[in-house]
Amino acid sequence: MTERTTWRHRFTGALPATRESRIIALNALIGSLGTGMFLAGSALYFTRFGGLTETQLGVGLAIAGVVGLATTVPMGRLADRFGPRNVLLVVVLWRAVGYIAYLNVDGFTEFVVTACLLYVMDRAGQPLNQALVGRLITGTERNRTMGFIRALRNLGFTVGFGLAGIALTTGSETAFRWLFIGNAISFLFVFAFISMLPKVGPSVPKDEDGNKTPASVVPPLRDWRFVAAMAANGVLFLHDAVLITVLPLWVAEHTPSPDWMITVLVITNTVITVLGQVRVTRHIDSLPSAARATNWSAVLLAFACCAFAASGVTDTAAWAAVTLMAALLLLTVAELLHSASSWEISFALSPEAAQGRYLAFFNLGFSAAEIAGPAVVLWLLAGTGPAGWLILAVCFPLAAGLSWVGTRPRTEAVPEGTEPEADPAAVPERTESEPEPQPTAVSTATGS
Structure with missing residues (x-):
C-alpha cells in the first residue's frame, strides 16, 4: 500500500461512515456557524437598535x-407521530423565518412574542436532531455521529464568533443585521440537506414475527428511572455554565491571572473538544460503559472545582495560571465523557415507539441547566467565594449516584412459590427411556 493510499484511508476513516451521518454532521457545522454569528452580536443589536434595555432583554429571553x-416534549410527540x-424540516424553516423576523422587532412586546415563537423551535432542534440520528443510524456509528455533531458545532461556533467580530468592530446597524440574515441563510442550507435524507415515518413497534403491535408506552414522566437519569444529566451539565459564563468572570474578578488567560482557556477547550470528542465515543457503546463514563466525569468535575477554588486563594499570577489550566483540562475531559455517556444513556433508556418524546424529556435537564445554571453558580460563588467551588464539587458525585439509580439493570422479582420460566433456547435433558436421536441427511450435510 502506497503512502498516498494510506493517508487516503486515514482521512476517509476519520469521517462519518455513512452518507446519512455525513449529511447530519455537515448540518451541525453549517447551523452552528450561523448561530455563532447571531449569538455574538444579538445582545448588542437588540439594546442598540431594537429598542430594548438590558433588563428587558434578560427578562424577555427568560420568558x-x-x-x-x-x-x-410536545414537539417530541409530534416527531413520534409524523417522523x-x-x-425537523418544519423546525429549521421556522427558525430561518424567525431570525429574519427579529430584524423587525421594535420594543419589548414585539421582542417577547417573536422570541417565544422562535424558542419553541430552538429548544426542539437538539432532541429532534438526536431522534433523527437514532432512526437513521444504528450501532457504534450512532454515538460516533453524535460525537461529530458536537465537535463540528464547537468548530462552527468558533468560526461564527470570528466572523461576527467584523460587525462588532464596525458597529454599524447594517453589519449587525447581516449577522441575523447569515444565520437565517444557514438554516436554509440545513433545510436543503435534511431534504436529502431518507424519509422516516413514525416508529411502529413490532413483535418477534415482524407484525405491527399496538403501542403501549409509559410516559417519560412516569418512568422514574428515566426521570432520575434526566435530573442527573441536568446537574452534570452545569459544566457548560461554568465554561461559558462563570469561567470568564472568575478569572477576571477573583484571580490574579491576566484577562488574556480567558482566551487561552477557551481556545484550549475548543481544540480538545474538536479533536477528542469522536475518539471518546469509541469507548462508550453500551449502558454499562456509559454509566462508568458518567462516574469518571463526575470525579473529574469535582477535581476541576477544587482546582478552580485553588486559583482563587493565591496571590501569584503564575500559580493561578497553572491551577486554572489544570481545572480547564479536567473540566474538558469530563465534558467529553459526560456528553458521550448522556447520548448512550438517553438512547438506551428510550423506547423505540416513543423515542422523540423521551429524548425531548431527557433534554429538559440540559435546557434547565442552560437557563438556570449560570445564575445559580454565580450566586453561589458570589456568596461564598472559593468555598463555593467545593460545594459545587460535592454536587457532581451526588448526580452520578442519581444517574446510577436510573441506569442500573432492572431486576425482575419472581413471586414466592412459583418456578422461573424455562429458557426456550435451553436443550432438555434426554432420559433413559427416550431413544437416541438418529442423524438425518440434513444434519450430516450441515456438519460436513
Whole structure:
C-alpha cells in the first residue's frame, strides 16, 4: 500500500461512515456557524437598535426560555407521530423565518412574542436532531455521529464568533443585521440537506414475527428511572455554565491571572473538544460503559472545582495560571465523557415507539441547566467565594449516584412459590427411556 493510499484511508476513516451521518454532521457545522454569528452580536443589536434595555432583554429571553422548555416534549410527540425528519424540516424553516423576523422587532412586546415563537423551535432542534440520528443510524456509528455533531458545532461556533467580530468592530446597524440574515441563510442550507435524507415515518413497534403491535408506552414522566437519569444529566451539565459564563468572570474578578488567560482557556477547550470528542465515543457503546463514563466525569468535575477554588486563594499570577489550566483540562475531559455517556444513556433508556418524546424529556435537564445554571453558580460563588467551588464539587458525585439509580439493570422479582420460566433456547435433558436421536441427511450435510 502506497503512502498516498494510506493517508487516503486515514482521512476517509476519520469521517462519518455513512452518507446519512455525513449529511447530519455537515448540518451541525453549517447551523452552528450561523448561530455563532447571531449569538455574538444579538445582545448588542437588540439594546442598540431594537429598542430594548438590558433588563428587558434578560427578562424577555427568560420568558422565551420557559416557553421553549414547556413545549419541548410536545414537539417530541409530534416527531413520534409524523417522523423526526418531517418535523425537523418544519423546525429549521421556522427558525430561518424567525431570525429574519427579529430584524423587525421594535420594543419589548414585539421582542417577547417573536422570541417565544422562535424558542419553541430552538429548544426542539437538539432532541429532534438526536431522534433523527437514532432512526437513521444504528450501532457504534450512532454515538460516533453524535460525537461529530458536537465537535463540528464547537468548530462552527468558533468560526461564527470570528466572523461576527467584523460587525462588532464596525458597529454599524447594517453589519449587525447581516449577522441575523447569515444565520437565517444557514438554516436554509440545513433545510436543503435534511431534504436529502431518507424519509422516516413514525416508529411502529413490532413483535418477534415482524407484525405491527399496538403501542403501549409509559410516559417519560412516569418512568422514574428515566426521570432520575434526566435530573442527573441536568446537574452534570452545569459544566457548560461554568465554561461559558462563570469561567470568564472568575478569572477576571477573583484571580490574579491576566484577562488574556480567558482566551487561552477557551481556545484550549475548543481544540480538545474538536479533536477528542469522536475518539471518546469509541469507548462508550453500551449502558454499562456509559454509566462508568458518567462516574469518571463526575470525579473529574469535582477535581476541576477544587482546582478552580485553588486559583482563587493565591496571590501569584503564575500559580493561578497553572491551577486554572489544570481545572480547564479536567473540566474538558469530563465534558467529553459526560456528553458521550448522556447520548448512550438517553438512547438506551428510550423506547423505540416513543423515542422523540423521551429524548425531548431527557433534554429538559440540559435546557434547565442552560437557563438556570449560570445564575445559580454565580450566586453561589458570589456568596461564598472559593468555598463555593467545593460545594459545587460535592454536587457532581451526588448526580452520578442519581444517574446510577436510573441506569442500573432492572431486576425482575419472581413471586414466592412459583418456578422461573424455562429458557426456550435451553436443550432438555434426554432420559433413559427416550431413544437416541438418529442423524438425518440434513444434519450430516450441515456438519460436513
